[in-house]
Amino acid sequence: MKINLIEKNINDIKADIEIIFINDLDNCADKEVLESIDFKAKDEACTLLAESKKIYVGYEEASYDSIAIASANAVRKIASTKYESAKLTLNSDLEENFKSLVEGAFLGEYKFTKYKSKKEEKKKLTLEMAVNNKTNELENILKESKTIAKAVNKARDMVNTPPQDFYPAVMADIAKDIAKDTNIEIKVEGEKYLKKNGMNSMLSVGRASIHESKLIHLSYKPKDAKVKVVLVGKGLTYDSGGLSLKPADFMVTMKSDKSGGCAVLSSIWAIAKLGLPVEVHAIVGAVENMIGGDAYKPDDVLTAKNGKTIEVRNTDAEGRLVLADCLCYAQDEIKDIDYIFDYATLTGACVVGVGQYTSGVMGNSDELKCKAVSSAKAAGEYATSLDFNRYLRKSIKSEIADVCNIANTRYGGAITAGIFLDNFIYEENKNKWIHFDIAGPAFVEKQWGYNPHGASGAGVRFTVELLKDLAK
Structure with a gap:
């Protein structure tokens, strides 16, 4: 899709169809027609008046969600027609929320059709946006939002790819492509390195797979960096549950267990493309958790x-074992870290606790957690803080080792997983670390808002927003 900003009256712009964003029918030229088809100026409402070549799309408020959802619905409606160009006027609400308008359009356009035997002809849509004044600010927002949306869609593509075509070596190759595209450093290590460096927790999880586990480390080091941030991602390219085998129904969609790692790879790509003044290290533990004679x-x-x-009391609590070693690696190999953020589809408990559409935010610093939740909201993602407490900390105590990989209670599973990871954060970094459990929004088997069926690319937008905020 191509978006152009044009300093013209909407009537002077040529296009196949006009998109009209509306939150009130009272002053609408087509009020009578819209009322006759029971159109309401509400979120999710979208209708095509083919005779007058207009698409009306409703929105309830001038917020990220409302505008992005309306934008996505308008683009989807056009995609269902033969029209190839559209025009719209930037009213005050749209101009004020231009970022959400652009991102909603690009995110709503996304489809994953790689495995369809009958290929659809891909239509290149052009959106002409009429503005009174084409400012540098609007141009910059357009450029930045297009990059962010492209990064989200990169993550979606990776997560949606099935496990026979996406295993640790493939993830490493994609990371190498990202490094080449952005001119950043990359290092990829295999199982010999894991064994030599005592990373037995991660090594054990992938032991039964025919695919060798890979430790991926990307480094973006701009000269004017104001902060140094480490992003750590869980890259379980497939999770069968191991010997604690998942029920058949729960095994479907486990290609999505690499969502944290994919978010990290896409985030560093976007950060490098945007040239943010932040030194970023992206570390991914790419592993396949399978069964076999050599399984842990x-x-x-x-x-x-x-x-x-x-x-180990459950081999299906494997993501935290991979992250434990990756977090230690990050702290051992990278000096003078300002912040450490890890991303994982870690627990079903988080989905139960806060729903499918919200990420859980955990850590030891209330101030940092608050900043993360605020950045997520500004970026259009849902996130909420889940607090640690001394009583749940006791639930992962082991009688024979330092810690158990699951709790002795079925309650508070998202928090106990976060507390487990806290055992691998060194004392000097305790207040610099946040754990993001993105198990809910990362992969949903139905369309929601501007997100399609399947992968949403959760984590990318709020990571870019958070790092921009930290670099101020």
């Missing part, structure tokens, strides 16, 4: 990179 087992005791021992 419940009752095993693993030693992580920092020397802590972990009693």
Whole structure:
């Protein structure tokens, strides 16, 4: 899709169809027609008046969600026709929320059709936006939002790709392509490195797979960096549950267990493309959790990179084992870190607790958690803080090792997983770290808002927004 800003009256712009954003029917030229088809100027409402070549799309308020959803619905409606160009006028609400208008359009246009045997002809849509004054600010927002949306769609493509075509070596190759495209540094290590460096927690999870586990480390180092940030992603390219095998129904969609790693890869791509003054290290533990004669087992005791021992009581709590070693690696290899953020589809408990559309934010610094939640809201993502407490901390105590990989209670599972990870954050970094559980919004098997069926690219937009905020 191409978006152009044009300093002309809407009537002087040529296009196949006009998009009209509306939150009140009273002053609408087509009020009688719209009322006759029971159109309401509400979120999700979208209708095509083919005879007059107009698309009306409703929005309830001048907010990110309302404008982005309306924009996505308008683009989807056009996609269902043979029209190839559209025009719209930037009213005050749209100009004020231009970022959401642009991102909603690009995110709403997304489709994952790679595996369809009958290929649809891809239509290149052009959106002509009439403005009174084409300012540099609008141009910059257009450029930035297009990059961010492209990064989100990159993550969606990776997450949606099925496991036979996306395993650790493939994830490493994609990371190399990202490094080449953005001219940033990359290092990829295999299982010999994991074993040599005592990363037995991550190593054990991938032991039964025919695909070698990969530790991926991308580094973006601008000269004017104001802060140094580490992004750590869970890259479970497929999760069968291991010997604690998932029920069949729960195994479907487990290609999405790499969502954290994909968010991290896409985020550093966007940050480098935008040239943000932030040094970013993206670390992904790319692993496949399978069953076999060499699989790690419940009752095993693993030693992580920092020397802590972990009693395995469930091999389906594997993501935290991968993250534990990756977090230790980050702190051992990267000096003078300002912030550490990890991303993972870690627990079903988080989905139960806060719903499918919201990420859980955990850590030791209330101020940092608050900033993260605020940045997520500004970026159009939902996030909420989940607080640690001393009583749940006791629930992952092991009688034979330093810590258990699951709690002795079925309650508070998202928080106990976060507390487990806290064991692998060094004392000097306790208040610099946040854990994002994106299990809910990362992959949903129905369309919601401007997100399609499947992967949403959760985490990318709020990461870019958060890093912009931290660099101020």
